[in-house]
Amino acid sequence: MAVSVPVSPPSVTREVRLVSAPEGLPAPGDFGVVERPLAAPGPGEVVVRTAHFLVFPGLRTLIGGRTEGVPLPPVHPGDTLFGPAVGEVVAAGTGSPFGPGETVTHLLGWREHAVVPAEGCVPLGDALPDPVAHLSSxxxxxxxxxxxxxxxxxxxxxxxxxxxxxxxxxxxxxxxxxxxxxxxxxxxxxxxxxxxxxxxxxxxxxxxxxxxxxxxxxxxxxxxxxxxxxxxxxxxxxxxxxxxxxxxxxxxxxxxxxxxxxxxxxxxxxxxxxxxxxxxxxxxxxxxxxxxxHPDVAREWTRRFGAWLRSGEISFPYTRIAGMERAPAALQELFEGRHFGTVVVELPAR
Missing domain, CATH: 3.40.50.720 (NAD(P)-binding Rossmann-like Domain)
Structure with missing residues (x-):
């Protein structure tokens, strides 16, 4: 049986930023993949290496600044995009309940590595047979x-x-x-x-x-x-x-x-x-x-979704996009209706 070996975080990582305010629908030219230093985790924080992150239409609303009634901040030029992600903890600050090698979900996708407060992470557990299924809508x-x-x-x-x-x-x-x-x-x-x-x-x-x-x-x-x-x-x-x-x-x-x-x-x-x-x-x-x-729904859904997936009563259609460089184009393709089901970007281990 293969064993996951935790890896140390790099000193530099990459992320997708909004570089200019779009005119109409956002296009790949409105975004940039940039490098930045990766900070060490502080007390109660973890560094998560992203394996998959979600591409979702709600980013259009956040980029447009129309966030009234939405429990998420707007995205301005210069900001890094964000959204649901699945990844592996590669470093933990003092007092963190998570250790290297654990897999979690969080909301700081669109970056290769994220420094996340531990309370912003949820352990995957074994409720779902496919980690990517945690990114379903x-x-x-x-x-x-x-x-x-x-x-x-x-x-x-x-x-x-x-x-x-x-x-x-x-x-x-x-x-x-x-x-x-x-x-x-x-x-x-x-x-x-x-x-x-x-x-x-x-x-x-x-x-x-x-x-x-x-x-x-x-x-x-x-x-x-x-x-x-x-x-x-x-x-x-x-x-x-x-x-x-x-x-x-x-x-x-x-x-x-x-x-x-x-x-x-x-x-x-x-x-x-x-x-x-x-x-x-x-x-x-x-x-x-x-x-x-309806805070009780997420747990109930995960339990029933997992059972349905294992029994074959339900399928989880998703499109896998390989590589951070493809992420801006994947968002445009989502707007154009070119993909079927959930769209996720898959990142290789670095």
Whole structure:
């Protein structure tokens, strides 16, 4: 059996910084991979060598400075990007509960090595069979479907943005929770069949631009409407979802990709016109999901996700991008919809 041998941290490390304020969607030229000295860990701190970090659309909002109501700081030119990461502790300051060789998650990705307060790290343990699975966005899908939408046996479920990090798990989770029929949307025709084959969807459509046309597309696939909607997009798709919602339908909103992926916006809004008369007369609920309001979900999700992965009842679709130099391009490719599922950057040991 192979044994992990802890390595000493280097004196210099690399990280991805925002070097200029983007005009429209961020592009690779707005970022730089820079070297900097790596500090020794202070009391209660650890140095973590990053193995994988998450590429996620919320960075558009942080770079746009639209962080009101978001428990994360904005990213200004000169700042290092950040986000969920998995790595190995390579040095520990006095009083740290972690020692070299332990694997943890933290929120200082986009750098080869991170000096992290020990309280900012979570040990991986053995709940999930693949360390990369700790970077999944499935907790949001699971929390929205169990805490807000309350999927019931036989429900017809709609998931917008089905090919993304949340959507590729949401369809499978809805099915495992008892949904009778699951429909998804994707902007990429090439992903339709893969979503049917790998992600639990009965039908998938590429939505039209106008809400009325999207509503017609949805009615063609689900003439009786939807009991549950998990919306990651907003905009025209949310407008259409309300139009085809059944009486008593539950709409759970977990994202705003229509705004984050628009070159004409700054990532902090995704306006949608909703027929409030229909909401009232059909008893429709529309609620936004925030993980911070449901602190019990993460642990519950990890336990169930691990069991489902081991039994083969669920898959974790993700795209692996090799090397720090590819990270800025990976973010642009995410905005362009070129990848399927979760996007992670993998770094070699240095």
């Amino acid at each position: 499935g907790s949001a899908a699971y929390g929205a479907l169990t805490r807000l939408a309350g999927v019931r046996p036989g429900d017809t479920v709609l998931v917008t943005g089905a090919a993304g990090a949340v959507g590729t798990l949401a369809g499978q989770v809805a099915r495992l929770l008892g949904a009778g029929r699951v429909v998804g949307t994707t902007r990429s025709p090439a992903k339709v069949e893969r979503l049917r084959r790998e992600a639990g969807y009965d039908d998938v459509l590429v939505p039209a631009a106008r809400p009325a046309d999207v509503a017609r597309q949805l009615r063609a696939l689900a003439p009786d409407g939807f009991d549950v909607v998990l919306d990651t997009v907003g905009g025209a798709q949310l407008t259409a979802a309300v139009e085809v919602a059944r009486r008593g339908a539950r709409l759970a909103l977990v994202g705003a990709l229509a705004g984050q992926l628009s070159a004409d916006r700054d990532g902090g809004s995704a306006p949608a016109e909703i027929d409030s008369y229909r909401v009232v007369t059909h008893g429709i609920t529309v609620r936004g999901y925030s993980g911070s309001e």
